[in-house]
Structure formats: C-alpha cells, structure tokens
Amino acid sequence: MPRFPSRRRVLTTGAGAVLGTAAFGASALPASASPVSGRSAGHEETRSLDELYRAAFAEGGKLVVYAGGGTPTQQDGTKAAFRDRFPDIDLTLIVDYSKYHDVRVDNQFATDTLVPDVVQFQTLHDFDRWKRQGRLLHYKPAGFSKVYDKFKDPDGAWVATGAIAFSFIYSTAAVGSDVRLTPRDLVDPKWKGQIASSYPHDDDAVLYLYALYARTYGWDWVARLAAQDVRFARGSNSPGEAVFGGQKAIGIGTSGSAVGSSPTRFVIDDGHPFMAWGQRTAVLKQARNCTAAKLFLNWQLSTQMQNGSFNGWSVRTDVTPPAGLKPIWEYPNAHLDGFPPPLRCRSSASPGPFAPTLAEAVKAALHQGVRDPGRHAVADRQDRSDRRPAWPTAVGIPLPRCPEQSMTSRPREPTAYRCPGASRGVECRADKGYRGADGTVRVLYCGGRWETPSAGQQAVNCSHAKIRTLVEQARATLKTWRLLRKLTWAAQTECL
DSSP: OOOOOOHHHHHHHOHHHHHHHHHHSSOOOOOOOOOOOSOOOSOOOOSOHHHHHHHHHHHTSEEEEEEEOSSTTTTHHHHHHHHHHOTTSEEEEEEEOHHHHHHHHHHHHHHTOOOOSEEEESOTHHHHHHHHTTOBOOOOOTTGGGBOGGGBOTTSSOEEEEEEEEEEEEEHHHHOTTOOOOGGGGGOGGGTTOEEEEOGGGOHHHHHHHHHHHHHHOHHHHHHHHTTOOEEESSTHHHHHHHHTTSOSEEEEEOOOSSSSOSEEEOOOTTSOOEEEEEEEEEBTTOSSHHHHHHHHHHHHSHHHHHTOTTSOOSBTTSOOOTTOOOGGGOGGGOTTTSHHHHHHHHHHOSSTTOOOHHHHHHHHHHHHTSOTTHHHHHHHHHTSSSOOSSOSSOBOOOOOOTTSOOBOOOOOTTOOOOTTGGGTOOEEEOTTOOOOSSOBBOOOOOOTTOOOOHHHHHHHHHHHHHHHHHHHHHHHHTTSGGGTTOOOOTTEEEO
16 A cells, blocks of 8 residues: 655655655666667668658658647647658647646557557656557667667667756846856745746656755755745746746746857756756557658657757767757756656556556645645635635646546535636546536546446546545545644545
8 A cells, every 4th residue: 555754754854855755756866977888789770861751751651749748839840840851741740748648648559549650758657668568669760879878778669859957047137147046046035926937746847856956955945935926837838938928037847958148047057956858759569650750760869950959958979069068967966867767656656547646646735735834724714705715725636638538517506615726727526426616627427327337437437536535545644744734625626
C-alpha cells in the first residue's frame, strides 16, 4: 500500500524536501560528463534526407506527429520548416500537453486505432514503458552516435531531438539591464505583484524546478514567495507571455534562451538551480507511414536543425553551442539526471491509465494546503457565499480527458457545496451522490435502472473510482497533521 510522508518528517526536513522526495522519488545528481558510449547495437541510417524523402513520397507522402506543448501553435515553426524542405509530404503535427497525448496513444494502442507515426513528448517515462511493451521501432537515424549518451536509448527505441531548460526570466527594461537577479532575489518585497508562474502541480518539469528551489533555499523561501502575490496560470508558455507582454517583470517556470539580444534574461547562473532534459522522440512500431517518420527523425537530428535550436543547445556532441554557452550536460546546476527517474517511478505505481498515483494526490494537496493553511478558513467562509474563494477547497490534479467519459453539468442547489475548480476549467470528478456545481463536473456512468453500462463505460467508472479513492486517502492523511488542521475540503468532489 502506498505510504505518505509523515507529519514529523515534513516538520523536521521541511516540506520542500518532502515535495522533492515524495513527489519525485529520487534526488538530483550531477550529469555525467561522458558524452558518447559504445553500447549502441545495430547500424545508423545511411540514406540521405533526399533519398528518404523520395522513399517517403513513394510510400504515400503522409506523416502524423504528436508533439508535446502548451499551445496548438507552438510547433508552427517546425511545421513550416519541414513543409518548406519536403513540400510533397503531407505533415499533420498535433500539439497538446504530453500528459494528454500519452493517454490518447495508450487508448489507441488498446483499441487498435493508432493515429500518430511519431511521438515527441516531455513525459519521458512513457518511452521506457512503451519500449518494454514493444511499441517502439528500434531505429537509429543518421548522427545517432553523436548524440549525448543520456539523450538516447542504446537500442534506438527513442532519441532526444531537443534540449530544453526551465528556469525563470525577467524583463531587463522592468528590472534594469545592469541588474542580475537570482532565484533568491524573487522573494524581495519590491517584486510583489510583479511575478507570473506556471502551476507547479500541473507540469512535472515546473514542479521539479520548484522542488530544486525549495531544496536550495529552504521552505521559508517558498513561504515568502507565496506572499509575493504570484499570478499562476496554466502552461509553461504563460510566464513568458506575461513578461514579453509587459504584464509582469518576472516569469517562473518557463523556457528561454541565455544568449542573444533579447529584452528578457533567462537565468542559468552558476550556483543557482535550473532544470533541463532531452525531449524524446520515437517512431511507433505500428506507424502507417514508417519511412516518413524516419525522415522526420533524421531531419530533426540533422546538424542544420540542431544548429538552429531556439535556445542554442543541441543534443549532439559535435555541434558547438554559441559563444557564452556550454553544452547543456556541462551545467551541473541543470540537474540533467534528476528529471527522468521521478517520471519513470510514477508509471510503475499508477493504478490505471486515467488515475494519478497516491504521491501525486499528496503532491497536489501539499501545493494547495501547506503553503498557507491559515487562509483556508477565509476560503471556507467565502466558499459558502456566492463570492469566488481565495483558495481552492478541493485537491486539484489536472488529468487528460477521457473521450468516453460522460460530461454532466448538474444545476446548483442552494445547499450544494461549491466546487470552485469547475468554474476555472479544472477537471472535477464527483460520485453519484454529488449535486450542484459551477461548471462541468465529471460523474460516473449511472445508466437506467435496467441498463448495464458498456465495457468501456465500466472501465471509465473504474478509473473514476480509483482517482477519487486516491484523493480521499490523501485528504484523510493530511487532515491528521496539525499543520493542516484548518484545511477544509469540498464534500464528495475532487477537482482533478
């Protein structure tokens, strides 16, 4: 049975440390300096891009790619560049959150309705799992031997095609061109109301970044940051948009470039943590357009594409970064080895394809409750009125939508307990006994008195119950901690 971190452990080691260990399951270690290993088996692709192009066109000239990202237009540059280089290939590139895409792919595997030929996700653990299941094509594109060792599977099941880093950025116009901020400076009261951030519990990479901050600067730093009136929004693109749009001076939990003449500065200073990983890409074994998929992978790993990366970092050891940058694996404060292991641990503990782990339920509850439990009394009083509560009163864990699941919005009754997440676009689930909500709440398939739910509906109900059970277990444990005694929870609902 999954175990929660004890209250004593939280109080003695700091909630930040628990957040780092319970939510991630492994501490960050310095990245290995060894760029290439000789373990690879098989041969690399020897055909040129033009030869692959002709073969892909002869195969049918179509390609479908699922790519992780925060906005549908995030990969428009990639689509335009690919179509310009290979105009006869009909490319469909669909961008969505990686944690949504992977569930779609799992569902398509189960129902034999696979859509993509290539997957390119942030959820790194999926690739190890799919390799074990035999879902990935073992293929080594040209230049595979030049890829940094930690950025590729030795058997060619997957390879990272981009190096991405998350840190914080700030506007040099708003902060000052001669000022060099560090994460420690973000709790200075003069920046109150001037900070935007993506939700830590909505993005594993952002959560890992916050965990590194908590480990480095302590939980007191986190408490002081919580008092800075930070504007949280969904998506790692939101902090950058707030800074570039002049709405905020500082953005936490976003990507950026540490080189070039930008009106913002992306902070990767020595002695202060940030986080990085290799965005993995793989060709699915059941791909309908296998040759076009190979073309896409070879094109992404080509020196031309790697030299043109938006942040200056390449996954290849033979591509020299711009002046002022080192290869990403040479930054010990990037904690390159810290990000994949926690994601792999999650998949092995997950009770179902649509359910979070128990640690994730605790993680979300900690994020919403531990930061300032005293304010929940105020939120509770507001929640019993028609005013919008200051803090959510239910655990929030964003989950992918299940295409088969019912979407029922029941009219709010005067005595109904409000589920504030529903009106904010957060997935909310409720049991059959729940009545009343602002917005849409996912409920179980009830059916008629003599109606038997289909096999798909029964599977959804099972996953639905597993989700609610995990959150209820998290609540029961957290409510035993004196630290969280003033927490209030919405009865019979889970904002997930």
